[in-house]
Amino acid sequence: MIPAQIEFSSVTKTYGPITALRDVSLIVYRGEFLTILGPSGSGKTTTLMLLAGFEAPTKGNIRICGKSVVAVPSYRRDQGIVFQSYALFPHLTVRRNLDFPLEMRGIKAAERRARVDRILERVHLSDFSNRMPSQLSGGQQQRVALARAVIADPPILLLDEPLGALDRNLREQMQGEIKSLHKEFGITTVSVTHDQEEALTMSDRIVVMRDGQIEQTDTPEALYDCPATRFVANFLGESNCLEDACFKIETAGAQPAGTIPMIRPERVRLTAGAELNYADAALRQSVTGTVVDMVYAGALRKYRVRVASSALVVREHVAAGQDVFRPGDEVQLHWLRSDVRFVAR
Ligand SMILES: Nc1ncnc2c1ncn2[C@@H]1O[C@H](COP(=O)(O)OP(=O)(O)O)[C@@H](O)[C@H]1O
Numbered sequence: 548m549i550p551a552q553i554e555f556s557s558v559t560k561t562y563g564p565i566t567a568l569r570d571v572s573l574i575v576y577r578g579e580f581l582t583i584l585g586p587s588g589s590g591k592t593t594t595l596m597l598l599a600g601f602e603a604p605t606k607g608n609i610r611i612c613g614k615s616v617v618a619v620p621s622y623r624r625d626q627g628i629v630f631q632s633y634a635l636f637p638h639l640t641v642r643r644n645l646d647f648p649l650e651m652r653g654i655k656a657a658e659r660r661a662r663v664d665r666i667l668e669r670v671h672l673s674d675f676s677n678r679m680p681s682q683l684s685g686g687q688q689q690r691v692a693l694a695r696a697v698i699a700d701p702p703i704l705l706l707d708e709p710l711g712a713l714d715r716n717l718r719e720q721m722q723g724e725i726k727s728l729h730k731e732f733g734i735t736t737v738s739v740t741h742d743q744e745e746a747l748t749m750s751d752r753i754v755v756m757r758d759g760q761i762e763q764t765d766t767p768e769a770l771y772d773c774p775a776t777r778f779v780a781n782f783l784g785e786s787n788c789l790e791d792a793c794f795k796i797e798t799a800g801a802q803p804a805g806t807i808p809m810i811r812p813e814r815v816r817l818t819a820g821a822e823l824n825y826a827d828a829a830l831r832q833s834v835t836g837t838v839v840d841m842v843y844a845g846a847l848r849k850y851r852v853r854v855a856s857s858a859l860v861v862r863e864h865v866a867a868g869q870d871v872f873r874p875g876d877e878v879q880l881h882w883l884r885s886d887v888r889f890v891a892r
């Protein structure tokens with residue numbers, strides 16, 4: 548199996564008066580784990596439906612390994628698919644559910660048996676092969692669905708919020724499972740989620756969608772560290788967009804037109820005293836503020852601090868010997884000028 552390259556060229560999809568996707572161009576590289584991230588209604592599922600062949604583009608082209616697939620029906624596309632509610636065949640045992648896609652491909656019984664055994668072991672369900680889906684937990688059912696999607700060794704795996712219905716621990720476990728399957732098989736994977744943490748931890752690259760268009764595409768680190776727009780900055784984590792700040796923001800470079808300065812909450816430090824006595828003090832900006840409130844969240848504390856008429860969010864990891872501030876406390880805020888980013892409005 549050679550992992551595939553996928554290419555969307557100026558793809559538009561309309562449903563009557565609704566434009567679900569507008570002029571989307573996108574490349575998924577061979578063997579890559581690409582996540583499409585965006586709020587509800589931004590066009591994520593539509594993108595996946597087009598890729599799966601359940602829908603056809605209104606305009607534009609989709610190529611896999613250089614060949615247009617817009618006229619190729621879904622069942623002819625060699626893809627594994629897992630949806631949030633992708634039902635297993637309820638009247639078939641786990642073994643038969645996994646066996647079915649192999650049988651459809653005309654693979655002989657002995658080989659099928661060996662493959663099913665192998666994948667069952669791989670997803671830790673060897674003891675469950677004779678159960679019916681209704682006798683499995685949600686997490687186990689999703690593991691079977693995942694096993695079924697990859698059992699025939701497809702070059703492409705499509706995931707549409709497959710972990711959405713699972714609770715947090717199970718979700719993290721499954722994320723690890725998907726990630727290691729991806730590594731092991733080298734399947735080109737396109738995953739859809741609205742969960743930014745899942746996107747950041749799983750992906751080689753992330754496509755951020757908004758209103759049927761791509762807002763930004765980059766690696767998780769680059770997206771988080773250098774968001775191009777305010778929307779991306781806010782969607783991937785918390786941000787202080789210092790648009791109407793009543794104090795002058797000192798920055799390392801000139802501010803491009805049409806942008807606002809932004810600083811991440813964890814890039815700001817709080818102290819009680821007037822100055823941080825650091826060697827890099829000259830590289831920092833320091834301002835005075837008043838603590839509005841503090842939320843304690845185990846390993847970190849989240850403060851809201853008023854500076855003139857702006858409110859800044861500051862996130863501090865709980866560490867030994869660290870000052871804890873209370874509402875009403877006067878504090879100094881410090882950040883490196885080079886940590887200020889410019890995001891489009
Ligand atoms: N079959 C359809 N008929 C009409 N509108 C649709 C259909 N499928 C999706 N849409 C609309 O297209 C937009 C994008 O939907 P979708 O791709 O499902 O978003 P997401 O998966 O990001 O939540 C939404 O406004 C949605 O209402």
Ligand SMILES: [Mg+2]
Nearest residue numbers: 588591592593
């Ligand atoms: Mg969706």
